Structure formats: C-alpha cells, structure tokens
Amino acid sequence: MKNSVFFSLATLGASMLIACASQPLGAQPTQVMFDDFSYTRFAEAQKHGWQLRSEVGHPGIKNATWWHEGVSFHVDPHNPDNRVMRLTSKTDGSAANTRHVQVCHKRKYLEGTYAARVYFTDKPQYGPDGDGVIQTFYAISPLAAPMDKNYSEMDFEYLPNGGWGTDRHALFATSWETFQLTPWTKVNAYDYDINPLEGWNTLVLQVGNETLKYYINGKLYAEHGSDVYPEVAMSINFNQWFDPNKIVNSSEMRQYYQDVDWVYFVKDSIVAVNEVSKQVQQLRSQNIKQKDTVAPSEYADYCSL
Incomplete structure (x- = not known):
C-alpha cells in the first residue's frame, strides 16, 4: 500500500476492512497475490497455485474441449525483456474442433483490489475473422444450484467482434447476483464500453463497502452496488472462448x-487505481516473480463454469 490507499470500516461476516493511514512507498500489503508469469512451462505455474480447466461445459460452444495446450509462456513480442502468459483458442465452428482455454488460481478471493495487465487482440492469427470471441479476466465461485443467492462472479470481458447486443468492439464489466442456465435467467448488473482495445490494458476492480468499481487504464467506467455484491470466496481466472x-x-x-503480463490482488484493501502499477513495479524492481501471502479459505479449488 502507498499513498491514497483506503480501507473500509464495513464488516462482512468474519471479514473486516480495517481503517489505516496512508503508508509511504515501500510498504507492501500483508496479504497479496502477485504473479508476473515469468515461466517457461505450465508445470512451473502449477507450483504457484495455477490450474487448467478440463471440465466440458458452459460457457462457449457446447461440448467443445477446454484445451490445456492453449496456455503457454512466451517472450513478450512488444518487449523482449518481458515474459507473458498466452491463452490461445481456435475453432472451425464445430464442437469437435473447438478449443477453449481457461487458467485459474485458488478459490480464496473476496474483498480487496484485483488487477491485471492484459493484451487484447482484435483479429485472428489466421483464418476468417468475425467470430464472437470473448477474452477475459474475472473472479468466480461455483453455482451450487440454479439461482443460488450465494453465487459470486465479477467479470472483465472483451468482445473484439461484438456480441451480446452490440456489433462493435465491447468491453463488458459484469457483476452477478445469480443465474440459471435452463431456462436462461440472470440477475446481474453490467456496463460496456464500445471502443477498440487491442493492445495492453490495465484492468482494476475494487471490491469493498458493498460497492464494485471497474477501471480500465485508470478510468472508472462501471460501478455496481450491494444487489450484486459477492458473498463467497472466488477463484481468479483468465479464459478465452x-x-x-x-x-x-x-x-x-x-x-x-490474448496475453497476460501480470496479475495482482490485495486482500481487504482498496488500493487507489493509480497506485496499482506502482506497486507491481516495486515488486518487479525487487526481482519478485511470484508472491502469495493470501490466507487459504475453507473452500476447495475451483476451475470451471
């Protein structure tokens, strides 16, 4: 935490966001998860709590494969001194030949500040353009039953070819109270921005005081309230479908x-949006590649839906 880090006084269950004075540069939060994805193969990431989805099912093309080989690690094509995690998906329109991809971190995240630096792409690497591809950064819990009131989900979703009611580029910020698949019924709040975002984007989500605030590149563009506020711990995820x-x-x-440069989470603290990248840079300047001091939850890990 540094200048302009604010805490909530609200108590939710056993969680309390404790008021604290601003701290100088160099004072890192006590419970933080950071990863800059400086791996060469997934087995290394797995040692730091990451897992790959295998379970067939929602969302995406029905009966498509969730593809382990779709997660890889590369030198950043825009910065040879940096490494990134890459999520690759492909389709020919059929379920048999569609490959979705999803990578998940442990189910122990609720209130606090979530952030990631993500490279969105607008065009396929090869083949015809125009599919409704969704590139994401989000947190989610299992849906215990249709219309489960304790369900929690918070999404950044980029649709370079449009969809969901718009034919233009769109970044959706969606907070979920609950849903059911059949018949499709949802209770959520969402906003979307219809500007192309190909390139690097810093996504920040602040969760506290019964409020969710979504930022992209330092700009607040969605704010949702207590009716869609998360109730239970979630996993942190990236997927493309x-x-x-x-x-x-x-x-x-x-x-x-899509590429991911880093992910960062601070438990129970609302970190000012302009301080997030500074905190990440501080960790990198100390040659910290991964850090996870967020206490485990009572829940089993989760990588589905």
Whole structure:
C-alpha cells in the first residue's frame, strides 16, 4: 500500500476492512497475490497455485474441449525483456474442433483490489475473422444450484467482434447476483464500453463497502452496488472462448490469443487505481516473480463454469 490507499470500516461476516493511514512507498500489503508469469512451462505455474480447466461445459460452444495446450509462456513480442502468459483458442465452428482455454488460481478471493495487465487482440492469427470471441479476466465461485443467492462472479470481458447486443468492439464489466442456465435467467448488473482495445490494458476492480468499481487504464467506467455484491470466496481466472450465437459460417480453422503480463490482488484493501502499477513495479524492481501471502479459505479449488 502507498499513498491514497483506503480501507473500509464495513464488516462482512468474519471479514473486516480495517481503517489505516496512508503508508509511504515501500510498504507492501500483508496479504497479496502477485504473479508476473515469468515461466517457461505450465508445470512451473502449477507450483504457484495455477490450474487448467478440463471440465466440458458452459460457457462457449457446447461440448467443445477446454484445451490445456492453449496456455503457454512466451517472450513478450512488444518487449523482449518481458515474459507473458498466452491463452490461445481456435475453432472451425464445430464442437469437435473447438478449443477453449481457461487458467485459474485458488478459490480464496473476496474483498480487496484485483488487477491485471492484459493484451487484447482484435483479429485472428489466421483464418476468417468475425467470430464472437470473448477474452477475459474475472473472479468466480461455483453455482451450487440454479439461482443460488450465494453465487459470486465479477467479470472483465472483451468482445473484439461484438456480441451480446452490440456489433462493435465491447468491453463488458459484469457483476452477478445469480443465474440459471435452463431456462436462461440472470440477475446481474453490467456496463460496456464500445471502443477498440487491442493492445495492453490495465484492468482494476475494487471490491469493498458493498460497492464494485471497474477501471480500465485508470478510468472508472462501471460501478455496481450491494444487489450484486459477492458473498463467497472466488477463484481468479483468465479464459478465452467462443460465443455459439456468433460463429462465422466457415469450416476454415481460425485462432485467437490474448496475453497476460501480470496479475495482482490485495486482500481487504482498496488500493487507489493509480497506485496499482506502482506497486507491481516495486515488486518487479525487487526481482519478485511470484508472491502469495493470501490466507487459504475453507473452500476447495475451483476451475470451471
């Protein structure tokens, strides 16, 4: 925490956000998760709490494979001194040949500040363009039953080819109270920005005081309230999948990717949006590649839905 770090006085269950004075540069939070994805293979990331989705199912094209090989690590093509995690998905429109991808961190996150630096792409690496591809950073809990009131989910979702009611580029910020798949019923709040965002973007989500605030590149563009506030611990996730309602009429294979530079979480503290990147830079300047001091929760790990 540094200048302009604020705490809530609200108590939720056993969690309390304790008021604290501003602290000088160099004072890191007690419970923090940081990863700058300086790996060469997934087995290394797995040692630091990451896992890959295998379970077939919602969302995306029905019966498509959730592809382990779709998560890889590379030199940043825009900075040879940096490494990134890459999520790669592909489809020819059929379930048999569609590969979605999802990577998840432990289910122990609730109130606090979430942040990630993500590279969104607008065009496929090859093949015809136009599919409803969704590139994401989000937190989620299992849905115990249809319309479960204790369900929690908070999403950043970029749709470079549009979808969900818009034909333009769109970044959706969505906070969920609950839903059911059949018949499709949802209780959520959402906002979206219809500007192209290809390139690096810093996404920040502040969760505290019964309020969720979504930022992109330092700008507040969505604020949701207590009606969709999360109740239970969530896993942190990145995934990339295809909207079955917006698939190009072509059997030619096409492939999309998104890159992730780093992810950062501070438990029970609202970190000012302009301080997040400074905190990350401080960790990197100390040659800290991964750090996880967030206490485990009572819940089993979760990488689905």
